[in-house]
Amino acid sequence: MAQKIRKAVFPVGGLGTRFLPATKALPKEMLPVVDKPLIQYAVEEAAAAGIEEFVFVTGRGKQAIEDHFDISYELDQTLGARGRVDLVDTLRSWMPDPGQITYTRQMDPLGLGHAVWCARKYIDDEPFAVLLADDLVLADKPCLQQLIESYHTKPGNIVAAMDVLPEHTDRYGILDIEEDKGQLVSVKGLVEKPLRRNAPSNLAIIGRYILMPEVFEHLSKKNTGAGGEIQLTDALAKMVNSTPFYGLRFDGRRFDCGDKVGFLEANLAFALDRDDMKKAVERLVKSYT
Numbered sequence: 001m002a003q004k005i006r007k008a009v010f011p012v013g014g015l016g017t018r019f020l021p022a023t024k025a026l027p028k029e030m031l032p033v034v035d036k037p038l039i040q041y042a043v044e045e046a047a048a049a050g051i052e053e054f055v056f057v058t059g060r061g062k063q064a065i066e067d068h069f070d071i072s073y074e075l076d077q078t079l080g081a082r083g084r085v086d087l088v089d090t091l092r093s094w095m096p097d098p099g100q101i102t103y104t105r106q107m108d109p110l111g112l113g114h115a116v117w118c119a120r121k122y123i124d125d126e127p128f129a130v131l132l133a134d135d136l137v138l139a140d141k142p143c144l145q146q147l148i149e150s151y152h153t154k155p156g157n158i159v160a161a162m163d164v165l166p167e168h169t170d171r172y173g174i175l176d177i178e179e180d181k182g183q184l185v186s187v188k189g190l191v192e193k194p195l196r197r198n199a200p201s202n203l204a205i206i207g208r209y210i211l212m213p214e215v216f217e218h219l220s221k222k223n224t225g226a227g228g229e230i231q232l233t234d235a236l237a238k239m240v241n242s243t244p245f246y247g248l249r250f251d252g253r254r255f256d257c258g259d260k261v262g263f264l265e266a267n268l269a270f271a272l273d274r275d276d277m278k279k280a281v282e283r284l285v286k287s288y289t
């Protein structure tokens with residue numbers, strides 16, 4: 001039986017330049033979609049999929065993330081004094097237990113592959129998940145859960161995948177497909193951000209991965225790729241001949257919250273998905289059309 005996925009890595013060291021000035025003093029992962037920061041969606045998704053250890057690879061100026069996953073005594077006391085114990089309970093309900101979260105600093109922003117490599121001591125020798133908080137997925141069954149279920153029937157590396165417009169292949173890691181079974185695709189190669197004319201397909205990697213620990217051996221070579229960065233995609237490409245490799249066209253809708261329009265759309269979609277907001281937001285949207 002495939003080993004249980006207990007640990008997840010959250011690379012949260014990025015600068016968020018596309019959202020300046022909002023991200024000058026605020027980590028981009030703390031930007032809220034409706035009323036919840038992006039990183040909380042990712043952590044809740046991981047917890048719902050059975051993750052027990054959360055490894056954050058952070059950087060300078062990211063303290064707000066640590067504070068978010070900590071108890072705020074002043075806030076709890078004030079809310080308690082105002083008779084809002086219900087809110088205190090809600091605020092604590094989604095927090096992992098003490099000791100379940102580890103923080104390590106990336107120190108040098110050398111790329112996603114480097115960020116994941118920074119988590120190697122905490123992951124050690126077991127398969128693990130990676131979640132990119134920028135990619136928000138609205139789904140009945142959380143995207144990571146879908147990947148984990150798929151991994152248990154077909155163990156190996158598995159990435160969330162989505163068909164993108166051919167002219168957008170240069171924004172993503174792109175899969176070279178060996179066999180396409182509709183939802184599950186077996187993969188014979190990966191390329192980071194290829195131009196349309198060089199792309200092996202238009203099936204893109206979305207920020208959810210289940211990876212075998214051997215990836216760290218490849219990442220430790222610190223080879224640079226697209227954009228001069230140490231790319232996770234390149235390390236994964238080295239594994240296709242030795243490790244079964246799959247892409248899963250997940251069920252759900254993905255929002256690119258690293259992009260302004262994508263972020264705005266996520267806010268709209270998540271608000272429309274909430275019973276307490278749906279009607280008001282529908283009215284609002286109508287008034288703009």
Ligand code: G1P
Binds near residue numbers: 132173174232258
């Ligand atoms: C990263 C990965 C890329 C993947 C993308 C998904 O790119 O390098 O392979 O397709 O996330 O969002 P980034 O968006 O950080 O440039």
